Amino acid sequence: MKLAGKKRIWADYQKEIPQDNYFYVRSCIRQNFFPASEVTFLRILRQELGKDIYEHIHHTTCSGIGYHSDVIPLETTMTVVARQFALMTEAGYENYACSCITSFGLYSEILETWKHFPEVLEKVRRDLKAATGREFEVPKHLAHASDIIYKMRHEIASRARYKLVNRYTGQPLRVVEHIGCHYSKMFPSKGVGGAEYPYVLAGMVEAWGGEVVDYPERRHCCGFGFRQYLVQANRGYSVANTQKKFESMAPFKPDMIITNCPGCPYFLDRWQYVIAEMEGKTYGENGFGIPVFTYEEVAGLVLGYDPWDLGLQVHQTAVEPILDKMGVAYNPEKKYLGKDGQNLGHPETPAYSKVY
Amino acid sequence: MATDGQKKVVVIGGGIAGMEAAAQLARMGYDTTIVEKQARTGGNVANWDHLFPEGRLAGEVVQQLYQKLSPVRIITGSSVKKADMLEGQYILTLADGSVLTTDALVVSTGFRTFDAHRKEEYGYGIYDRVITSADLEGMLNEHQPLFPGRHKGPRRVAFIHCVGSRDEKVGNRYCSKACCAMAVKQASKVKELYPDAEVYCFYMDLRMFDRRYEQMYLDAQAKSGVNFIRGRLSEASEDLQGRLVIKAEDTLMSKPLKMTVDMLVLMVGMEPASGARSVAEMLKIPVGHDGFFNATNELLEANCSGTPGVFLAGTCTGPKTIPETIADARAAATAADAYLRKKS
Amino acid sequence: MFRERFSYDPLVLPFLLGLIFIVTYLALGAIRMIKNLPAEDKIRLGKSFFSKQILLSIREIFNECLLHLRIFKKNPVLGYMHMSIALGWFMMIVLAHVEVKLYAPSRFNLPYYPIFFRYFVRETQETLDGAVFFFLMDFFLLMVLSGVGIAMYKRFNSKATGLRRTTRLKWNDRIALYALWSIFPLRLLAESFTSGISGGSFLTRGFGMVFETFVSNDLHVRPTWWAYSLALGTFFFTLPFSRFMHIPTEMLLILFRNAGIKHRTTGTGIAQTEIYSCSRCGICIDACQMVSAARLENKATVYFIRELREGGRHNAWDMASACLMCRRCVEACPVKIESTLIRSALRQDWKMLRREPLSFLPVNHTGPARVIYFAGCMSHLTPGIEQSMVRIFEKTGTDFTFMDREGGICCGRPMMLAGETRAARELIDRNKKIILHSGADTLVTSCPICYRVFAEEYQLPLKVQHHSQFILQMMEQGKISPEFREGTRVVYHDPCELGRNSGIYEEPRKVIAAMARIEPVAEEREMGLCCGGHVGSISLTHHQRRRIAVQACNILLAPSPDAIVTACPLCKKTLMDATAEVPVVDIAQMVDNPELLRKHPNPVLQ
């Protein structure tokens, strides 16, 4: 491996990420999967970094899930997206920041389409006007939320309480970075570091003291694949893809996985449980799985936020081994307590997956 | 050297096309000068080890061409920066400020190999054991071991055809013509040097068009034991041992295929030489979308640029094999001769 | 009555021991071979001893084992060589015994006595009464010696005896051969040296007198008789391990054959007898096109059989799988060893994996019609033949149905040739159902490979015809009458399966002769050439096959014909691929469209 070669590519794929004043849109499914991640993002930007970041109450789905599941045509999707842009325009923002990778990919696709086919843009403007009476401006910048954390990675590092370092050995933690397919595979130039060797998460890992693991199936999809998961009969295909990744990364003995997509952490996390239950196979140390995090969670951990405030208790693959390795203080007693201190109940103990 | 009344020809580019054209023009009695950007003549061919189909040594072939250049003036390490037409003559200003006048020009700017970095997914420049066909020629030429200090046991090598050719993604729709035969040649060579090695060629189509090439292909299969897999490489990655895991579809099996190899050779295609565009602008030579020069009539006037007195030779008009390049260079010299005779 | 010098001498021991050994060995061997016969064949053999078959056998044994008439027919020099040694030696033995019976009846029961008679007795008035014996013994000794002389010369210069190649011998054969060669010169020496004492005739007496002029004969008597006895002993001891085993075995083989014992699939019984009957004369080497064209000398039948005899099953399998099964070697073989049947048997011996029934093959009925036409797989690669046949059927108003128009089940012969008898049987059963269901009274096929299996294995209650036979029949009935093309000269290529292996030589020739002049070819009819395409071979490479095809073409084209006519789709296609000089036309196409006989108009190809 020649790092210089990667740096050369990273240098080729740099995008302009705005410094401040973001119009933030949430993901549909993250609310359910890892609900604390988006909250953490806002907390970091507003409280740690003092940025102006605005959310609109009337924001809806971008309809990407429908689009990628072949149930909504692109023109409809475009009009829905145009409405989000109208909300941004009405709120006086120009920098559009989204939480969801699929949304990001879809926005990139739509913006690129409009650039090459202005007549489509005009039609969408007419359609939106006719349907809602709204008008919109095309965002000046489109950023994925991970782009913003990437941009702020050194500032975060400067405030870090913990580093991605194994406190027992002093060695950097070995981190697998998994990029959502829709981040840059379609438009390499829209992602930090391009499509083949994306740097957006690798940059965070490096800044926070970790070591990135490059393994053969790095580029492979997490297995979500929309239709492949949505239909129960197809789930064997979904989990097979996840398994392929784990089989490929396991020899590298990674400590953790960091992701920047709503679906990926969910599937990399849950499918480890399913593989363990079906085949009795686990991929981490001591019979545990490999803990999977969103970049917001990792940022929160680095900044010293309480793991339970980061929502790490909803992870199916136990996160405690990595918390211990990093030396993150946590109270096991409080793991399943709600915000108001009420006991939320303890999940059932699985047969094979090892949990705390 | 020039005698009075002797007409002058300048050849831009001293690769094998330029060398052959210059030698022919000098033989016809013209005062001929080669302007070569690099420090030596021979162009890309001088970088090769041996040449298909019969395995002649590239160095010897270039040397044979060079031996015919004694009456030719060779300016190396320089390039034409400016060209002005004055009374039927061209006045060329070179990089060092010197000026040449000439009655005709043969443009033989040739090709450069595709920059394999641009196929990022193949990991050239990132993974240690990914090399290009040009690199392999260099290694063979210098008798470098292909698998230095690696683990024992049989080694595996994969040759990837069409890297930078027939690929809209890098803007090269055309076939580079010589790489299929070159891959088969190199694959056979690797088997000859390392009989235990497993050698694979990943091809899209095998374009073995010459009467000798199919025999090369057959020998590679039947005698050397080279394996052929129809499918284009999708991506390469490194495993824990630093070997390369490559993925492709075996299209004849309709199944994805992966294998771990010790060396990945990217058969880089031909692109117009880096200075070709400026020469084209200077001399008003029409250029195709792919950057290669367009002759006035690709069938019957394949060496005519459309600009009076400017003739095209070799791979500046598109990928060619060596014999085609030599034939083309001679044709360009003949066309220039016809022009100069008519002019006088 | 006569003056006996000795009645015993240790010098008879090598001979005597050898004789005891060989007689025991042969007796046991014969018993083993007979034991190996299947039960019904044993009964057949037993019955044959009490019928006129035994007389036939005796005659054949006399003709072939002594006179070697078949070799004579093939090659008179070789024939003489074999006859002189075999008959000469036989006569010497017989005469010696007669002599002993006449002059020393009391010694007749000593088995060595007749052989060393000349050594034991002294010439007397009484023995001189039998001067004719002296003459005859010398005469036959000379005869044998002339044969041995030819044999020696042949070893060093095979072409002189009409053989391009002679068998490469192994050490065991060489010892036996040199022992055999030395027997008769030694006998001559020994007798010459004793001729002064025991008598002799023109040869021995003559030599004895010459020798006497410069050596002392007496001193040489014992050493030469010792040497003679040793040569005999050596020969007897090495015989079972050498090619000369054919001498006794062939007699057994003749008995077996005349008893009607047929080849079975097991590779034992008669096959084993045949293997031992091979004299390694090497006539088959020249007949084999794998040798002459594809330069695969070691694949020749003589070596294949030797390999089998010496237990090299693996190599033998290799040799068996290469063979095209054209049967030219069988045709050439003086012993008529059915080596292709032995090869077939060996191919079957390679047990294939369990085979699932070929139930996926449908039985697609066709007809009813009077004639059922089976083009054959290979004819689908030469659609011109099929089209021509269809037109001929239509033109002759034949009520026919085309059994495999849309592709059919293979006739089964290729399977059989590969040793897959059971699977072949399945194919046969399916096709048979279709054929019988059609209600036809005649089955016509375009492919001689199919023809042979239809005729030999299907046991169909209807007439099986190759299309050349059908066409001839139509011509004879006046339903088609092709015009004779004045000036057109063609050659006819006998397909192996149609000619040599099915005996159909004349019908195609008659059809062709009605349309063009047939030029004779150097090798035709029984010794017709194989085109090299035969499915009989399993392992022959494309290049080796092509060499055979080119060889066949060269011989066929020697008379500069306008076209090569053949009667087999496989031959046609193979020869076509090997020559561009003249058109290669099937007989059916020729009848349907005589224009095809015109030489290629393309001068480049000529």
Place this chain on the structure above:
Amino acid sequence: MAVQFGYSINKSNTIDMDTAPRAMESYLLLHEPSFARCIGCGCCTATCSSGVFTQLNLRQIQLRIRRGETQGLLPEIQKCMLCGKCQMVCPRGVSTRNVVLSIQRALQLLS
């Protein structure tokens, strides 16, 4: 299994050349060297007499052996009637009949 998921993990259909069994390929290359000459043109399959009735595909069988995908080969290869048409049409001169027979032998020896 503790939990009933209603699905199971799909097996990969990727050809993994690192683990593919190559014994049969080696056997064929040794015993019928013309096997190496195949260019996958498919003439054999197109002309196949058995192909009229079955899915017998010699081109693919050849490839399967080269990629170690030899499971279930026996019933496939036994669909061949050995008629020899494929051998007649093969542009590369592969002795296809011996390929078929050698595959059967290899299956026997390697089983």
